[in-house]
Amino acid sequence: MIVDWLAQTPALVVAGLVVSAPGLLALFGAGLRGLALGAFAPVFSIAATAIAALVFGQVGLPWSPLTWVLAMLVFVAVAWLVGRMLGPAPTESADLRWVLVFGLFLGALFAGWRLISYISDPDGISQTNDAVFHMNAVRYILETTDASSMHVNAVIGGRSFYPAAWHGVTALIVMATGVSIPVAANIFTVVIGAVIWPLGIAWLARSVFRSDVVAGYAAVLASALQAFPLLMFQWGVLFPNALSTALVPAALAMVVSGSSWVRESARWEGWVRLGLFTLVAAAALLLAQPAAFLPWAAMSVVWLSYAVVKHAEMLGIARALMIVTAAWVVLTLVWVYLARGTSGSHWPPFRNKFEALFDVLLNGQVRMPIALAISVLMLVGLAVTIRRRELRWFAVSWAGISLLYVLVAAVGNAFVRESILGAWYADPYRIAALAPIAAIPLAALGLDALIHFFARRFGRKERAFAVALAGLCASVVVMIVIVCFRGVAMPAFLEATFDRESRYLAASDAYLNPDERALLEELPDLVDEDQRVLGNPSTGAGFGYVLSGLDVYPRTWSPPKSDAWAEIAERLREAGQEDSVCEALEVYGDPAYVLDFGPSGVGPGKYPAPGMTDFDGQDGFELVAREGAASLWRITACAR
Structure with missing residues (x-):
């Protein structure tokens, strides 16, 4: 198996370049550095790629590696021009950067291994219904040289918008390397789960908790929960949802980190930079899979509400109240619009409210085996955020994501399932995949708190290096145990059963044998x-x-x-x-x-x-x- 995957290294490199190179070049010119640059680069690249595909579809330019490169150069040039106008962005201070670097490396290894071992063969095809549409859509792009989100649905005779960022990138991988569509899809899967997701989770953890050490722990633990990234490549298979969900942490981190640009500069440049990057994040999410836009927007509004209340005296009570009210009204309108713009609720509730609550507390959504170690760390981290006023907004965000799962699992009200959960088709798997966005950073914070507690408890001096090393080793041990001993069979929440094997294995009785x-x-x-x-x-x-x-x-x-x-x-x-x-x-x-x-x-x-x-x-x-x-x-x- 490993030899087969190593043979696909050129395709992996190309996939990595497609989702990172445009963003790295453009955002460097726009003033970003360090982790912010690396984590937000895929968000920019996906947005630019999907927008280019839309423009090409409108003007009749073919979708190809050459035209894509030319379009990316235009985006890079514009970003550098904007960067010269706005000046460099403030950089975040680093404490123990080595923990972050090692954490990202180890996190990529663990996440990549979990995905590769599940897929098994780089040429494997997910034995699921949605795989038929998504892979046929990539073939259609190759045949028509049109990757526009207004065109891809025509593969089945449709004429409506369909988010095609995943399909456009996958088609580019095929065109640039000559690999088959299944190989390109699986290579992109590894990039999503082992590169985009750990980077975003690490940046979100650092943006919220202001610690490179916690960010490093979060990177290592990024793939600890089956709910994401693995579940989205089991159920469906939901390639676009996987891509969009993987982008959410970096998109949210941009909003949180970007506030420092406004605080540290009384001039207009900070507001403009934050506004432009927020638009980039919104475009990436909407063109990858619009459902992910909603939790990102909701968590951003929760953070905005906290920030406005914190500065209410400076803003004035009336103005602060007006800003918060307007933000929540707009969020509600957008939420209902996107939720009711789908075909509605496709799945019934399957738990009572207490069972659903235990699911989120123990990270056992959709009948997955409980994740005891991560749940303990998460609850400790949750306690820390509740105690620290400046972090309470993140506890509220975790509660909001958890509430979505409780609603989809336990509430049968038609309005709830169509107007609140409709963006996910009231599908508990899609909503369960949102949990790690908040759970993993909280678990990393909890691990950091426990390491410091035990260091004090046993009378050891809290040497920063030793404490950080102990925490990193602990996170690695947790991941080794999870990877080696925890099963990852796909749960069937209605039947309370599990797959007997990976959905990528082509057995004699498989969908595609x-x-x-x-x-x-x-x-x-x-x-x-x-x-x-x-x-x-x-x-x-x-x-x-x-x-x-x-x-x-x-x-x-x-x-x-x-x-x-x-x-x-x-x-x-x-x-x-x-x-x-x-x-x-x-x-x-x-x-x-x-x-x-x-x-x-x-x-x-x-x-x-x-x-x-x-x-x-x-x-x-x-x-x-x-x-x-x-x-x-x-x-x-x-x-x-």
Whole structure:
């Protein structure tokens, strides 16, 4: 396994450059340095990439590495121009920077290992419904050279906005390196979980707690909870949600840290810099997956409320009240607008309120095994934030994220599920993934508090180096135990069961089994490129477009909702006897081939099609190729 991943090092380097190089160059010119520069660089790069894709789509420029580089140079030039106008940003003081450096290195190793060991094969495909759409969308970008968020949804015939930052970056990795789409997706997964997320968590911890040591602990512990980043690559698979959630800590840290630019400068430059970077953060989140914009905005408003109340005497009570009220009103309006702009609630509650409360206190959301060590550290950190007035806003933020989970897990009220939780489709997995944004920094703070407590308790002098080293070693021990002994099976919250294995393993009974994948990859040698191939998308045939590049239809996991498709799904194998079947096929362009991957399973998200299997011996069908139980048939019954 390791050798296979090492062979993908060039692709990993390219992916890292795509998500960091534009931001590093631009933000250096705009005055950022140190951890702020490294952590916010991916936020800038994602925003710039997604905006460039939108512009290219509007003016008709092709999406390619060359045009992307040119666009990034424009963004970098603008950032340097703004930086010259505003001057350098104030830098944050460093206490024990070595702890932060080692913490980031170790955090990347732990997070990368957890993801790599779960995915196993760099060419593996997530055996989940959403993987069909996301990977087919990347194929569509490669085919049309258009990565605009106003275009990507056309892969399934849609015309609406769909956040395509993840898809655009993944397509660039494929174009620049020549790796397959599954490899590019998995490489980007590692970058999201092992680079973007630990950097953001570390910067958030330092911005809130003003300590490089706590930031270093947070970096090490970044992947300690299954809820994120791992869960978003198990459930769904939710690539865009994973990207947007990984960006939230750095986006929030920018708001918190940026306040120092305003405090330390009475001039307008600090306000302008903070405003521009806040817009960059908002753009990145909205174009990656808008749901993540809401917790970021809410936590930012909580922090703003604290800051305004703190300076109420200077601002005046009336003005302070007006600012806080306006901020919460705007947040409420935006929240309800985004929540009600989706297809609504798709999942029922599954816990009572006390069970849901214990879930958040013990980090056992969606029936995951409780994370005892991290939960103890988190609760200690929570106690510290409650005792220290300047940190209470972060305790309130943790409570707000926890409340979202309690609502989705235990409250069935229609208004709550549609107007408050609708941005996540009232999906407890997506909301559970938000918990580590606050839980991990709190755990790092708790670890720091405990290390200092025991140093005092046992009469040791609190030498900064020794205490920091002890804390770093303790965080490493916690992670080693988690990585080596804690299972990461995907929980099914409604059934209270767990996956028997990784969702990336292609077993014989998997969504896409090895025989089906082999046949799909062979399709270009069997079918002319202008021919359409039908398949039941609830089987591995849904991956036909991404793996072959041919028009394998449908291109998403759910079948079309039409009478014609219903006729095909139920009676295609009778095409030799029933003219109505041929009429239905005509609606879908008279496809000349059909894939027989069985009728599919049953259950949520599965659509059995008994008429699209068992063609052997049926009039009007000729066998073209077979791989195990998977087969390709030519439809001759409706030849015109």
